[in-house]
Amino acid sequence: MNNFFKNLAKNEFYKKLLSEPLTYVAGAVLLSLFQIAHFAIFKSGWGVTGAFANWGAWLFQLVGGDVSDWGYFASASRQKTLEGGFLNDGGSIRNLGIMFGALLSTLLASQFKLKQIKALRQVVAAILGGLMMGYGARLANGCNIGALFTALGSWSLSGWVFAAFMLVGAYIGSKLLTKFFM
Amino acid sequence: MSTSQEATSAPPTSRISRSRAPKKPKKSQIPFGILLVGVLIALGIFFQGKSSELATYWVFGLAFGYILQRSRFCFTASFRDPCISGGTSITRAVLVAIAITSIGFAGIKIGAGGALDMAGVNPIGLPMMVGGVVFGIGMVIAGGCASGTVMRVGEGFVMQMLSLFFFVVGSLWGAHDMGAFWDKFNVNAPRIYLPHAVGWFWAVVIQFGIILMIYMAAVKWQEKKLGSRE
Amino acid sequence: MQEHELDCMGEACPVPLIKTQKKMEGMAVGDVLIVHIDHSCAVKNVPEWARTQGYNVEIDDVDDGEWDIVIEKTK
Numbered sequence: 001m002n003n004f005f006k007n008l009a010k011n012e013f014y015k016k017l018l019s020e021p022l023t024y025v026a027g028a029v030l031l032s033l034f035q036i037a038h039f040a041i042f043k044s045g046w047g048v049t050g051a052f053a054n055w056g057a058w059l060f061q062l063v064g065g066d067v068s069d070w071g072y073f074a075s076a077s078r079q080k081t082l083e084g085g086f087l088n089d090g091g092s093i094r095n096l097g098i099m100f101g102a103l104l105s106t107l108l109a110s111q112f113k114l115k116q117i118k119a120l121r122q123v124v125a126a127i128l129g130g131l132m133m134g135y136g137a138r139l140a141n142g143c144n145i146g147a148l149f150t151a152l153g154s155w156s157l158s159g160w161v162f163a164a165f166m167l168v169g170a171y172i173g174s175k176l177l178t179k180f181f182m
Numbered sequence: 183m184s185t186s187q188e189a190t191s192a193p194p195t196s197r198i199s200r201s202r203a204p205k206k207p208k209k210s211q212i213p214f215g216i217l218l219v220g221v222l223i224a225l226g227i228f229f230q231g232k233s234s235e236l237a238t239y240w241v242f243g244l245a246f247g248y249i250l251q252r253s254r255f256c257f258t259a260s261f262r263d264p265c266i267s268g269g270t271s272i273t274r275a276v277l278v279a280i281a282i283t284s285i286g287f288a289g290i291k292i293g294a295g296g297a298l299d300m301a302g303v304n305p306i307g308l309p310m311m312v313g314g315v316v317f318g319i320g321m322v323i324a325g326g327c328a329s330g331t332v333m334r335v336g337e338g339f340v341m342q343m344l345s346l347f348f349f350v351v352g353s354l355w356g357a358h359d360m361g362a363f364w365d366k367f368n369v370n371a372p373r374i375y376l377p378h379a380v381g382w383f384w385a386v387v388i389q390f391g392i393i394l395m396i397y398m399a400a401v402k403w404q405e406k407k408l409g410s411r412e
Numbered sequence: 413m414q415e416h417e418l419d420c421m422g423e424a425c426p427v428p429l430i431k432t433q434k435k436m437e438g439m440a441v442g443d444v445l446i447v448h449i450d451h452s453c454a455v456k457n458v459p460e461w462a463r464t465q466g467y468n469v470e471i472d473d474v475d476d477g478e479w480d481i482v483i484e485k486t487k
Binding site for chain 3: 021106110111112113115116117118122177178181182
């Protein structure tokens with residue numbers, strides 16, 4: 001059985017179709033097509049981080065917190081999403097999909113491996129980086145997807161301004177990374 | 183790009199001489215992949231039972247995740263690599279994505295007769311500028327932005343699982359401060375939809391002019407830093 | 413000719429690339445560097461960088477999700 005799948009993995013059509021990496025440009029074209037279809041169907045572009053705020057609110061509620069008087073969650077639509085829970089929130093399901101789509105891709109290429117943390121600096125980087133991204137994305141109303149890719153596709157000038165400020169951040173981050181997290 | 187062709191399998195003949203450890207016997211992961219396809223379909227049916235909208239979100243999520251991983255697409259790298267190594271190949275790919283998406287969205291927005299004009303248009307205010315810098319620092323340190331972090335969790339990175347948890351915590355913190363403090367700076371911040379502000383002709387000139395300028399700058403930058411366009 | 417090794421297991425981008433660049437700087441022409449890597453993105457960007465430098469590059473599949481990138485410093 002194992003041999004069958006090993007031979008399958010070596011098959012040139014299988015490799016082309018399901019395991020060899022696509023070029024960056026091929027990825028760009030495919031992402032764009034799905035992004036456009038997404039906009040046509042849902043009347044809104046792709047976003048990732050909006051759902052994270054809901055995840056945070058649900059976790060906060062689990063430990064006894066209350067976000068009902070927060071200005072951010074005051075709108076009727078956000079209230080409805082929070083009440084509906086994880087399994088009824090399209091944005092959350094889409095993020096779950098990204099996770100499983102990536103897992104599927106690595107498994108079909110037979111490249112999955114659990115990559116453990118091996119240094120304390122990685123823990124610090126993950127915590128600091130995660131917090132900063134979460135906070136920043138809420139201020140900017142999106143991440144590289146919502147505030148950049150989707151905004152720019154939507155002909156919003158904000159996308160270019162966001163890109164400029166993010167480049168400043170990436171430059172500072174690169175300096176910090178080479179100095180403290182290597 | 184020649185890189186992609188050889189990235190997963192070693193070429194049959196080796197030109198570089200080196201000592202080699204004997205290869206470990208491998209177990210194919212493809213059966214697990216096939217099993218996962220079944221699980222994903224079952225979940226799709228489950229979401230379909232709740233609402234077809236939810237099932238559609240599920241399909242789009244899977245597609246985005248699959249494409250991101252297969253092409254090793256990384257929005258973080260498009261900003262970081264020019265700063266660190268001088269490579270801009272991924273930066274240029276992001277510009278291609280922006281160009282294609284602009285055309286597609288323009289068609290949909292014009293077809294909707296104005297109803298979708300402001301969809302995806304964000305206010306340009308202080309919170310966005312501060313948020314952009316903070317987000318930029320965070321994504322380089324954590325080794326992936328939002329989509330990249332979620333994708334790498336799926337790939338099996340424990341570091342990114344930790345980062346995702348704190349991403350969620352940071353989002354809640356940001357949501358709190360946004361409502362309590364930052365929102366007031368957005369009240370008078372302009373939301374500029376280019377075709378409204380300057381008309382479609384100049385919007386096209388500006389949008390594609392910027393894309394082209396950055397593209398050319400990216401080629402020159404890599405030539406200067408790495409001595410090669412490839 | 414000397415053979416050098418670099419362990420980048422468990423490292424996320426761009427750490428493998430920066431470490432490789434630093435290591436290559438200190439090597440003599442003709443030396444070979446073997447980078448152990450388990451990050452799918454690094455398997456793309458490390459060889460990409462090495463090729464822009466004109467070095468010989470080979471990628472070896474060691475195990476599921478593990479690769480050796482072999483770089484020969486040719487100049």
